[in-house]
Amino acid sequence: MGEKKENEISIFTGKRAWYELLLASIFFGAFIYMIVLFVYFAFIEVSIKIAIRAFVTFLLCGTYCLVYGFKFSATKNMLINLETNTVISRYIIGPFSYDVKLKATEFEYISFFEDRYGEFGTNLWYVKNRHYKMYSFEDKESAFQFSLNLSNKLNIDLLDATEKGNFKWVEKENIQ
Template sequence: MISNSIISESPRPIWQIPIAALFFTAATFILLFALYGIQLSEEGFILFLHRLEPCIILISFGIGFTLTKSIHIDIVNSRFRPTYNIGPIKFGSWQTIKNYQYVSVFHQPTVGGDYIFEVNLWYDNNKHFELYEEDNYKEAFLIGYELSEQLNIDLLDATEPNNFKWIDKDEWKAKIASGKID
């Protein structure tokens, strides 16, 4: 059994890093300009806030080009930590979960008519922890399978509406071993 694992979104494409750097650089220059011309009066403070508006907009675009999500799992201590990464900076806190029940894989329709497959960990009868989203069924299902194996709990395939089925994990082990995963 693996005691720690990380489920992570795929890294951002390399072309997005320079674009994010441009947004962050422009925001820094605007902030420096706003600080340089600051006046210690009510009108000066209002002018400073107006100069910060484009800075905040540029920072949000930069974050949009660098934000990734990952889930750190400490199985030994029954802890999960969802983290949001903006470059090297990580935000997130540990959450303790006891009484694991099962892992489910299901799909959600998107606006464009495609589907996003989600992997959830269910615990305490009706609570769930959203672990992973992927547009590829096979990848999402393999993540769900691996986690259910690590936690030694059941796996539910809920990708067909109103036709949920429990997965025979021994059959899946054989499929993975043979390399014939549908």
């Protein structure tokens, strides 16, 4: 096993629930079934009229199935390197992963807020007015705890922006 580095913060979302993976597999299976039907009608059972219908159905329903398959199976992990001020977001779908890297000069503060859909988000602010959207939560307490823990680890300030026009800096000493 590797040594844990003091200058790195890892945030893992964990595994998906069994029913989410079941739904994802159903959507991916339907997508593959639509590809097979399109290939069959376009190249084996050559009928232009049916092939066009299969293609249109594949575009509409196949896109829907693919997007929801990704939605129910994707997870997001983050790594924050304090030495280089780099945030790496890793999106994972099964054995495949995609990394998004963000290089910041200096982290300024963390804010948590309520969006227009009633969810609570967390942003990591850097370089004056630039920010990185980290995670969304269903309740305020989860967003607050995540933001508080991260601000303590990064040793930066925490801003409560859940009320529009009434932003408050959180006194972290009084909470613990």
